[in-house]
Structure formats: C-alpha cells, structure tokens
Amino acid sequence: MNRLITHPLLSPAFDRLFDRAFEAFAPSTEGRFHEQLDEKDESHVLRIDLPGLRKEDIRLDLNDRTLTVTAESPADRPFALQYRRAWTLGPEIDTAGISARLELGVLELTLPKIAPAERQPRTIEIQTAA
Amino acid sequence: MNSNDTTTLTQTETAAEPKFTNVRPVYTTHDDETGTRLQVALPGVAKEDLKLTVQDGLLNLEAVRRDVKTPLRYQLSARLANRLDGEAVSANLEHGVLEVRVPLKAEAQPRSIAIQ
Numbered sequence: 001m002n003r004l005i006t007h008p009l010l011s012p013a014f015d016r017l018f019d020r021a022f023e024a025f026a027p028s029t030e031g032r033f034h035e036q037l038d039e040k041d042e043s044h045v046l047r048i049d050l051p052g053l054r055k056e057d058i059r060l061d062l063n064d065r066t067l068t069v070t071a072e073s074p075a076d077r078p079f080a081l082q083y084r085r086a087w088t089l090g091p092e093i094d095t096a097g098i099s100a101r102l103e104l105g106v107l108e109l110t111l112p113k114i115a116p117a118e119r120q121p122r123t124i125e126i127q128t129a130a
Numbered sequence: 131m132n133s134n135d136t137t138t139l140t141q142t143e144t145a146a147e148p149k150f151t152n153v154r155p156v157y158t159t160h161d162d163e164t165g166t167r168l169q170v171a172l173p174g175v176a177k178e179d180l181k182l183t184v185q186d187g188l189l190n191l192e193a194v195r196r197d198v199k200t201p202l203r204y205q206l207s208a209r210l211a212n213r214l215d216g217e218a219v220s221a222n223l224e225h226g227v228l229e230v231r232v233p234l235k236a237e238a239q240p241r242s243i244a245i246q
Contacts, residue, residue, distance in 0.1 A: 033173065050173070051173040051226035078171070104173060105171070105173035106197065
C-alpha cells in the first residue's frame, strides 16, 4: 500500500512573505476609517467607511427621531470592525424618506430635508368681467 | 541648457494635479503553504482609480479616493520574498477591500511524495 506524506517547506521557518518596504512613507492618518457628513440643498448625506462589510452585517434603526447605525464584522471578514452610533434627527429631516446604500465598502445614508414652504412671491391675476 | 523649459513643465503639472492627502491604508497579510494573501481596506475606491504593479520584486499599490472632501491617495509598497512568484499575482477588489494573492514559486510549493 502506498502512503502519502506531505513534505513541508525546506526553509527553517515559514517567515513572513511580505516585508513592508517603505515604513517611513506613511503619515499619521494610518488606521482611520472615515466618516463624513455633508449638507446639500435637499438633504444631509452621511458616509461611513465599512470596508469588507456586507449588507447583512449592518443594521439601521429609526426609533422616534433617533437613527442608530450598528455594524459588526463576522470573523470571516478581513477587518474586525465594530461600529455603533446614534444621531438625533432635527425637525427638518424627513424621516420617512431616509435611504441607504452600500457601495465600495462605504455606507451612504441620505437624509432628505422637508421641503421649505413655498416663499416665492406670486403675482395674482385680476379677473375682469368683460 | 533647457532649464527654463523644464521649470515651465513642472509648474504645469503641479497646477493640474489636485491636492491629495497621502494615506497608508489599513491592511492585513496572511501566509499559508501555497503563498500569501494581502488584504487592503480601500473604501470608496473605484477599480479604475486603483493601480497595482509588480516590478523587481516590489509590489506597489496606489489608489485614489475621490468621494471625500480632500481626495486621498492610498499608497502601500511591499517587497516580495524571493520564494514568491511575482509573475502570478492576482487581485480582486470587492466591498471596498482589495485582495492580492501571491503564490509561491512552483519549486517552493509543498509537494506530496509517494512512498513505494
């Protein structure tokens, strides 16, 4: 009967295969995941970096006017991420119109503003009998 | 000689180049008996804004992120061990994570030896 054995690598130890070449290159921003809130004419846009996470790893809850984002990476995702934040939304936010998308590892929440009452001056036409 | 021309050209390039903040991305590496795997967090980076090269055993990554107020330039360089096959690098960008696989050279792969 044949017996199979696996021959290990002949090198003494399985050393690290990658060496960082330019350690000095990196500025201090290393390790930071980004979060950004932008105000636009019609909405506020909140963008949160969640690299490697899938839709099912993220939970969005809206309770009264509190928006909560909870994200946790399962063990098989490349980066261990734990994120939980809550925002109280102002009265100008249309909570029913909130939408979210996950693209390129960035969660983007669009919080639409309630359209301001029309304040444009209006010319009223005068009707005549004839 | 042509120093005036050179100066003009340099200035033009500087003016055209948007301001970037250079960042070293967050990454992890994992070695196994067939090679190594590098995972780099590149949130917000589109495939067309990512450049990955291997030259003279040096793996170079440069990616531009444009969806933030100040555009970011992610840069990472790694020297490949001699036992790695720089010709057989494969890469995949998914969910904001770049995964680079570099196999060991064929002669460095583990082999099964049959005993008669």
